[in-house]
Amino acid sequence: MICRILLLISLNCVCGTFVVNVTQTSYQAEENHNITLEWTFTTTADTSPDSLVIFCEMKTDHTVLVLFLLHGGVVVPESQDQQFVGRVHLDKDALSDGRLRLHVSRLRTEDSGRYLCDVRTNYGVDFGECWLNISAARDWPEPERSNSERANRVSWGIIFLYFGLGLTAAVVVV
Numbered sequence: 001m002i003c004r005i006l007l008l009i010s011l012n013c014v015c016g017t018f019v020v021n022v023t024q025t026s027y028q029a030e031e032n033h034n035i036t037l038e039w040t041f042t043t044t045a046d047t048s049p050d051s052l053v054i055f056c057e058m059k060t061d062h063t064v065l066v067l068f069l070l071h072g073g074v075v076v077p078e079s080q081d082q083q084f085v086g087r088v089h090l091d092k093d094a095l096s097d098g099r100l101r102l103h104v105s106r107l108r109t110e111d112s113g114r115y116l117c118d119v120r121t122n123y124g125v126d127f128g129e130c131w132l133n134i135s136a137a138r139d140w141p142e143p144e145r146s147n148s149e150r151a152n153r154v155s156w157g158i159i160f161l162y163f164g165l166g167l168t169a170a171v172v173v174v
Helices: 002-016 092-097 147-173
Strands: 020-022 026-030 035-041 053-059 064-071 088-090 099-104 113-121 124-135
Touching: 020 113, 026 035, 035 113, 035 124, 064 088, 092 099, 099 113
Parallel strands: 020 124, 026 124
Antiparallel strands: 020 035, 035 099, 053 064, 053 113, 088 099, 113 124
């Protein structure tokens, strides 16, 4: 009986030490730019991407979209929602260091929402979440012209005016 209790306590301690943290709780970016969302998780000496199941999703008030699924070291592209196909990539090299880095390219305003990543290992399960807000791309105003450009335009205008007046006067006199 005592052995069973000690076994249960030790199993809870091992599983309880696995933690997923988000490195930044809120991200801000502009439409058409790229961003990297990052989480960290507890690793052990035998942590391998082959032993991980990583499930990431985006939640809004209206929908839940699958962002990414890695199962046993293999990316499952057919699970990815159409909105993210070809735009979300995992940095697999960072996994063995306990870093989950998702690169999202060509951001859209509809990519705004809450991002959750669930990490499952043979020694624990946990998740982390962050917020991503994408603002619309700005329409940049025409660059301000310098005073010398304006003066140059005015000078040429005056020259043509005087030339035209002189030409008119010459025609009238002849």
